Amino acid sequence: MEPPKGVLASLWNFICFLPYFIGLLLLGNFKGILFCPLICLIMTIGNSAIILGLWPVHFLWTYYCMFRAKRYGPALKIVVCIFVLPVQLILWPVVGIVGSIVGGAAYGFLSPVMETFQAVGEGKTNQLYHCFYDGIWSTVQGCFTVVRDFGDVCYHTYFSVMDDLREQGPPDAKYYEIRVLYLPGAVIISVLGFMVDMPVISFIALCKSPYMLFKGWHRLFHDLIGREGPFLETICVPFAGLAILLWPLAVVGAVLGSMVASIFLGAFAGVVVYQESSFWLGLCYIIASLSLYDEYSNDILDMPEGSCFPRPNYRKKAKLGRTNSRGPSFSRPGSFRSVPSRSVSFTNPITELKPLELMDSLFKECKHHGEIMVSEGIITLQDIEDAKSSKGSRVISIGLPAYCLLQALLRSAKANSVGILLSDNVTELTSSNRPKETFFDWFFNPLLIIKDQIKAENLSEAEEAYLCKLVLLNGDPLRSKNSNIGSAPESERKQAELDAFARRLQGITKSISRYPTFRRRFENLVNAISDDLAQNDGSSKPTDGPKTIPRSKSAFAQLFSQKSFSFTNKTSNHGYDPESQTVVNDVTITQ
Structure with missing residues (x-):
């Protein structure tokens, strides 16, 4: 449109x-x-x-x-x-x-x-x-x-x-x-920074608030009349319409936010004193922070660059950056001085993936692979009971999501993907369409690094299978020790690299598990896997005698049965005959 x-x-x-x-x-x-x-x-x-x-x-x-x-x-x-x-x-x-x-x-x-x-x-x-x-x-x-x-x-x-x-x-x-000796000086300079920065920054924000009010209204009314920018799409109209009505409140909020931020901005002078071991550099930072805020607010409001405040160096080792406080702004280079078109992002949209959508995709993959692992006997009833209890099951809570992430990384590495290729083999998560939340970078960037490292290792099929099983079962040391996880690489260096990949993936997965919506989705996943296991048990339970569970020739079973994987536990004997090197389609379990 x-x-x-x-x-x-x-x-x-x-x-x-x-x-x-x-x-x-x-x-x-x-x-x-x-x-x-x-x-x-x-x-x-x-x-x-x-x-x-x-x-x-x-x-x-x-x-x-x-x-x-x-x-x-x-x-x-x-x-x-x-x-x-x-x-x-x-x-x-x-x-x-x-x-x-x-x-x-x-x-x-x-x-x-x-x-x-x-x-x-x-x-x-x-x-x-x-x-x-x-x-x-x-x-x-x-x-x-x-x-x-x-x-x-x-x-x-x-x-x-x-x-x-x-x-x-x-x-x-x-x-x-x-270093306890530097704490008194850091505390004194923090209080001094707060006393200086808060009134000055508050005064700067109040002086620039009328300009922010009229500039925002001018831009919003221009878009409203021309049906441009946020008014071009129906889903964005509420935000833009409310922005017109509530823009004065947004300006008041920006001023109050600047006042609150000035507390932390001034108190950071104590951190500078402690890091640089210099009381003088802390005083320099107090003056420089005023210049930093002034220039940042000018960039946000598209006002003339520079600042009326001096900007002394407050670090012993000067970082690369702008040397002249009156020169071009580092945060707004000359190539971005002109205002871009407001309709480009709508006429040529880039579909931005949302964190919740990615979380849903991850749990769909977990459910898919979990059902296969249940049918293959890899996930046992004890795992599900542990997952439902307060004890927890690392095989399901950490190992299964980490396994799904590893599959995505292997799939992306084989496809020479720039980002991470999702399960549909079409959608690619890259730096351009990734969620813009800062905390998402904590997971996305390390996964890209691991993907590039896996691609550089050029793993064989046996090494990939070994890594998959290691990621899945590394949370259960006893099962990993008693289970035949397949032949480890002959090179100790290669084995150590695969172990490091498994630990890092599980560490990232553990961090993802702390996401606010993870626990609710995880409980739904456990219930779905439990229902699937109950259906398998109910459909294969005879009146008496041994119980025979039909085994499906899934891709998961074919992949790992070829690598001589077998799992032993108290209740099941999985369908692999090490002498004949064949997969048994029906497994007999003696109650």
């Missing part, structure tokens, strides 16, 4: 579009105002109960894990336990409850508005009905889902992180320690 050209066409398009937009906006606002108190109440009560109920446990367990941490030295532990942890633990209930109130109110109001506009999108049938219905029950369900995910983060994710802090040792057998 191209924006109209010409003054008359733009004016007519604006006249036709404005009543349509106002009607949807009023309807969405009515639903938002109606359900906002209910959603806010549910989310506030639910999250507050979780925070206050777990706060005593969090308090005691945090101190216990800090005292038992192997990577921190005695002096650092004392400083953290006396000055840092009390502030964080006291502020956590306040910040959590206030954030739940604000987040619940925002979600309860904005979710119905967004879904009201999405109800009239392309391809939707019975749009009038969906305009009134969409955003009502789905918002209530989403509110309970948010509370559920928040509880998983406060319970499972918290204890997982603290267990790592308590159990993992420092690298190179050297724990982290703090």
Whole structure:
């Protein structure tokens, strides 16, 4: 859809579009105002109960894990336990409850508005009905889902992180320690930086706020009349329309955000003093931080470059960058001074993948491979029972997702993919369409590095199979030891590299498992695998005597049976005959 050209066409398009937009906006606002108190109440009560109920446990367990941490030295532990942890633990209930109130109110109001506009999108049938219905029950369900995910983060994710802090040792057998002699100077300069930066930065933000207000309105009204930018697509209209109405609040929020940020920006002077072991460089940073903020705000508002504040060097080893504070801005080079076209991203869109979509894709793969492994007897009933209990099963919770990630990396390496090729062999996750959230880089970039390393290793089929089994079962040392994981590479160097790949993939998977929605999806996965195992047991259970389970010749079985893999446990004897080097299609299990 191209924006109209010409003054008359733009004016007519604006006249036709404005009543349509106002009607949807009023309807969405009515639903938002109606359900906002209910959603806010549910989310506030639910999250507050979780925070206050777990706060005593969090308090005691945090101190216990800090005292038992192997990577921190005695002096650092004392400083953290006396000055840092009390502030964080006291502020956590306040910040959590206030954030739940604000987040619940925002979600309860904005979710119905967004879904009201999405109800009239392309391809939707019975749009009038969906305009009134969409955003009502789905918002209530989403509110309970948010509370559920928040509880998983406060319970499972918290204890997982603290267990790592308590159990993992420092690298190179050297724990982290703090230089106590530099702490008084760092504290003094932090307070001084806060006292200087907060009033000055607040004054700068207030002076630039009128320019931000009128510049934003000018851009938004221009897009509204010409149906350009965010007004070009229906799904984006709510954001743009609300931006026009609430733009003054956005400006106030930007000013308040600058005031809050100035606290941390000024207090960072203490970090500079500690890192550089120089009180003078801390003073230089206080002055330079004013220049940094001034130039950054000029770049954001497209104002003239440079700053009226000096920018002294506050590092002993100067980093590569701009040497003249009045020269071209490093954050806005000359090639980007002209404003780009506002409709390019819509006429030539790049489909940006969302983190939740990638998470859903990962669990679909886990379900697919999990069902195959259940039919092959690789995932046992004990694994599922452990996964459902508090004990947990690393084979399912860590090994299975890590195995699916490894399959994606192997598939991408063989296809010479620039990014990561997903299971449909069509969609490719690259740096251009990846989710733009910063935390996603914590997983995406290491996976790209591992993919390139696997591609450079040029693994054989036997080495790939060995790596797959190692990734799947490395979380269960006893089973890995008792199971025939196949012939390891003859080279000790190659074997060590494969072991390192397995450990890194499982480490990345463990970090992904702390994602807020992971636990809920994982429980659904375990239930699906459990149902599949129950169906297999029910369909193959005779009245008495031995039980015969039909074995499918899946790709998984063919891949690993060719590599002489067999798994032994108390209840099953898997279909592989090491003497004849053949796969047995039916396995007899004696109860």
